[in-house]
Amino acid sequence: MHPTVHGLKLTALLAICQVIDQALDLESALEGVLRIMSEQLSMQRATVTLYDPDTGNLSINASYGLTSEEKRRGVYKLDEGVTGRIFQTGEPYYVPDIDKEPLFLDKTGSRRVKRGMISFIGVPIILHGDPIGVLNVDRLFEDEIGFEEDVDFLKVVATLIGQFLSLNEKILKREAVLKRENTSLKYQISKKSKGPYIVGQSAAMVEVQRQMEKVSPTRATVLLLGESGVGKTLIAQIIHELSERQGHPFIKVNCASIPGNLLESELFGYEKGAFTGASNSRPGRFEEADTGTIFLDEIGELPMGLQAKLLRVLQEKELERLGSNRTRTIDVRILAATNRDLGDLVERGKFRLDLYYRLNVFPVRIPPLRERKEDITALLNHFLKKMAEDYGRIIHFTSTALDALIRYDWPGNVREMQNLIERLVIMSDTDRISLEFLKSYLAPGQTAAVQEVVHFSEETPRYTSLKEFERNEVLAALERNGWIQYKAAEALGLSARQMGYRVKKYGLESMIAEGRAKLRRLKEVGN
Secondary structure: OOHHHHHHHHHHHHHHHHHHHHOOOHHHHHHHHHHHHHHHHOEEEEEEEEEEOOOOEEEEEEEEOOOHHHHHHOEEOOOOHHHHHHHHHOOOEEEOOHHHOOOOOOOOOOOOOOHHHOEEEEEEEEEOOEEEEEEEEEEOOOOOOOHHHHHHHHHHHHHHHHHHHHHHHHHHHHHHHHHHHHHHHHHHHHHHOOOOOOOOOOHHHHHHHHHHHHHOOOOOOEEEEOOOOOOHHHHHHHHHHHOOOOOOOEEEEEOOOOOHHHHHHHHHEEOOOOOOOOOOOEEOHHHHOOOOEEEEEOHHHOOHHHHHHHHHHHHHOEEOOEOOOOOEEOOOEEEEEEOOOHHHHHHOOOOOHHHHHHHOOEEEEOOOHHHOHHHHHHHHHHHHHHHHHHHOOOOEEOHHHHHHHHHOOOOOHHHHHHHHHHHHHHHOOOOEEOHHHHHHHHOOOOOHHHHHHHOOOOOOOOOOOHHHHHHHHHHHHHHHOOOOHHHHHHHHOOOHHHHHHHHHHOOOHHHHHHHHHHHHHHHHHHO
């Protein structure tokens, strides 16, 4: 190797190592490496092209000497051109004159000037024995310098890049784990500090909580599915509070409650004079939600004409106010909810298929209350406590009234329960709510099935007494929480003292001891 060239390459290699060591993110590191190669070694139009498992193609991830448009055009199939050949064979490739090489495609369009003067070298980026990308450069060679020297140098750089990519991937995975752990901690803090949280520890709602904690730290669009009154708005608010957008706007829009002719101006805003009565300009709800989250409830009611505009906001993060040609860029996370079957609406031509796919990135189904009856007592206690704080009144149910509420199907779900408890607190003359008093508030306007449940009497076979129901609920909470009493108490919304009383009342001490012993044995086997 020419001594001067050797020194230059050693100096460049040291600079590359320093850039990789100090870089804070992948893109800046790769661009720093390519910049050094270009400025110190005259290796022009250097690119790092990586395999994208989502598309199955190779695309330019970092470059130096290419415009953003040229970089965008640099996408290759695995069997396409020189780049595809290097990736598939795992071997370097040298083109003395790109003007005479049929495999050289110049898809970026960056070499239209003086093409005949340019040579090209590409080497694979290898990790654990497999190619993950390609490092390419253009070169103007001096007579005394052989291309083998440059290939050897680029192999070393490609190895460094491969190791950095591997390290970066591990860091991203670790960050994702830490984000999930942080989200879970934030949720527990929210519960203890009277922030928004889910009441109920049924298996179905534990799964909903798990999905929320997983998706909250991301930018993903979430589609909440479930009947009216199951708590979709609360869950959307929790997702916002657990995300990095906490502290920024959380804007709620009910697409069913706003007339179709007003919904467009409500969502996207309008300029002065856009229509009769528009005496001033006004930003829409999307602009109000900029840097935050917008929650579009009852998205299935959105008119077809507005669906195309919403799709553009989802894809491009752009919109125009009514009466304006100015394009505004917004940074908004979209959460949507519906109690309708969007797939059925798509089949009937009432909902756009492309919008459905964009909204349905991360669907979360919230089950109706009738499918999680084990949550009913915890929800009743929650609303009784809330109404005691709001109205200064403490009420309780007789055993038969509570039995009826547990058996009840709650067609209006959690919202119906909250409204019922509030009416009872306001209207009852005593603190003891009997079944007879309860009937008058459940019966009017209810279906035949509701009437059948409400008219439940002592003659109806009682398959599970209230005492048995409570015992089973306490036992299930203990089992879910590793037989630790204070954790089970928190899950049920009880104090440690109340939990201890129930453990003694139902004679569960021996079962707790057996449960803990079983867990210890399983742990020992696992170790």
